[in-house]
Amino acid sequence: MTSPYETAKDQLLDAALIHVPFDGWSEATFRAAITDVGLDEGLARAACPRGAVDLALAFHARGDQAMVDRMKAEDLSALRFRDRIAAAVRYRLEAVEDKEAVRRGTTLFSLPHHAADGAKAIWGTADLIWDTLGDSSEDVNWYTKRATLSGVYSATVLYWLGDDSTGHQATWDFLDRRIDDVMQIEKIKAQVNENPALSRMMAGPNWLLSFIKAPSKTSRSDLPGSVTSRP
Structure with missing residues (x-):
């Protein structure tokens, strides 16, 4: 109720x-x-x-919910995973009925005393995308996935705000390029793990990172998550 x-x-x-x-x-x-x-x-x-600040955050949350509803309604099973991510970001932007409201929100959350609220809102969008797509990460990857997607989403929003191309096609092309950049990083990470010499070099950092765990479902509103006593 x-x-x-x-x-x-x-x-x-x-x-x-x-x-x-x-x-x-x-x-x-x-x-x-x-x-x-x-x-x-x-x-x-x-x-x-907090007056209008709370309304701006409610506006963002409303767009997030519209995105999730559409993600659940669409059949994304035939898409590559990177294309599912791109579709989710596109759905999020297409949920906006008034671009000027987003522009004004970007201005508001660029102010130092509201920057944390803006960052949290963007992180929340990335978190919802990964959760809705079924991400089951329980280690440091939980954070890196959301941090990377937050960066992609933020850059795409800024590009979209200035895009006057037909159907925002320039924005979707920009989004694809950003995701391709991320996939190149993932490819390099895989190559490092497959190289015995580099793998040994990264053994220490990887051991430390193994202590980092994703936050529990009940503590998602307060980050970071938890550090366990044993990996």
Whole structure:
């Protein structure tokens, strides 16, 4: 059952999106949304203690959910895994109905005092993509996969914001190139592991990395995960 606070936040977000292109994710936008909805200000502040910042994060989360819903509805089984990743990122961007709202959010989360919120939101998107695709990593790979995808996603969003090509084809081409770059890194890592001399050289670092474990499902909202006493 949806709580009154979540209902209020959804109502405020819908109302705020009309004002964001003009006033950004600002206090002015938040107050205008309260007025438009006719909501008690106390309830609005309880639902969004940080005002428009919480609405910007709710907007991002709404896009994430639309992406996950589409990923589950589409049949991706015939695609190579790298193409499933590309499809997921594309679905995430295609879930955006107002590019200006994303542009304004990028500006907001580039501010030093909101940068951590922005980074966490992007990490959350990458985490949802990997989880929905069935990633079962339990070691340091859990982190490297999400960190790498966060970088790819961030770069693609910035490119997409300035892309005026038909159907955003230039963005999808850019995304494919970024994923190809990542695959080259993975290829090099595999070659290192297959080379006996290099493998011995990396034995110490790999042993240390073996202590790093993925966070539990219940602690995903707070990173990093855990370090075990034994690998």
